[in-house]
Amino acid sequence: MAVKRAKRQMLIGAIAVMGPSGSGKTLGSLLLALGMMREKYPDATDEEIWEKIGLVDTEHERSLVYEGMEYNGERIGQFWHYNLVAPYTIPRYEQAMDELKATGCEVIIIDSTSHDWEGEGGVLEYTRNREVAFKTG
Numbered sequence: 453m454a455v456k457r458a459k460r461q462m463l464i465g466a467i468a469v470m471g472p473s474g475s476g477k478t479l480g481s482l483l484l485a486l487g488m489m490r491e492k493y494p495d496a497t498d499e500e501i502w503e504k505i506g507l508v509d510t511e512h513e514r515s516l517v518y519e520g521m522e523y524n525g526e527r528i529g530q531f532w533h534y535n536l537v538a539p540y541t542i543p544r545y546e547q548a549m550d551e552l553k554a555t556g557c558e559v560i561i562i563d564s565t566s567h568d569w570e571g572e573g574g575v576l577e578y579t580r581n582r583e584v585a586f587k588t589g
Contacts, residue, residue, distance in 0.1 A: 465488075467484070469481050469484075477563070477564075478507075478514070478515050478518060478561070478563050479518055479521070479523060479528075481507075481561045481563070482505070482507070482515075482518055482528050482531065482561065483523065483526060483528075485505045485531075485559040485561060486501060486502075486505070486526065486528075486529075488559055489501045489504045489505060489558065489559060492558070498527070498529055499529060499530075501529070502529030502530055502531050503532075503555075503556060504556060504557055504558045504559060505529075505531040505532065505557060505558075505559050505560075505561070506531060506532035506533070506534065506552035506553075506555065506557035506559070506560045506561070507531055507532070507533055507534065507560070507561040507562075507563055508534045508536050508545065508548045508549065508552070508560065508561070508562045508563065509533060509534065509535050509536060509563055510536050510537075510540060510562075510563065510564055510566075511563055511564060513533075513535055514563075515533065515561075515563055516533060519531070532552055532555050532557055534548045534551060534552055536548050538572035538573055539572050539573020540572060540573045541573045544573070545562065545565075549562075
């Protein structure tokens with residue numbers, strides 16, 4: 453740790469979009485990402501904008517149905533897609549995000565984090581395994 457004078461920095465937003473299945477979380481997130489990148493790069497083409505958007509998909513590639521879709525006059529372009537399968541450990545989510553960042557993604561959508569909690573390799577499974585090890589060890 454070091455003491456230093458405060459200097460304003462550009463912050464990275466972390467936004468959670470929650471809702472029941474079918475409520476539009478993925479489509480809404482893609483449109484939100486599009487708006488964020490358009491604001492940051494007002495002179496960029498839509499193709500250039502979609503090059504900056506990535507999605508980590510734990511839903512058996514369901515997000516791919518949105519590519520090419522039009523909604524209220526907006527077309528979902530070819531975003532970067534990372535198909536994440538079990539085990540859903542935190543290091544594997546981090547690896548997916550790192551790989552998307554390496555392609556130039558500035559906005560990364562994680563669809564979804566439910567598996568990180570309750571899926572194979574998720575936090576609940578990890579906790580149960582540690583409890584068993586503790587009781588038997």
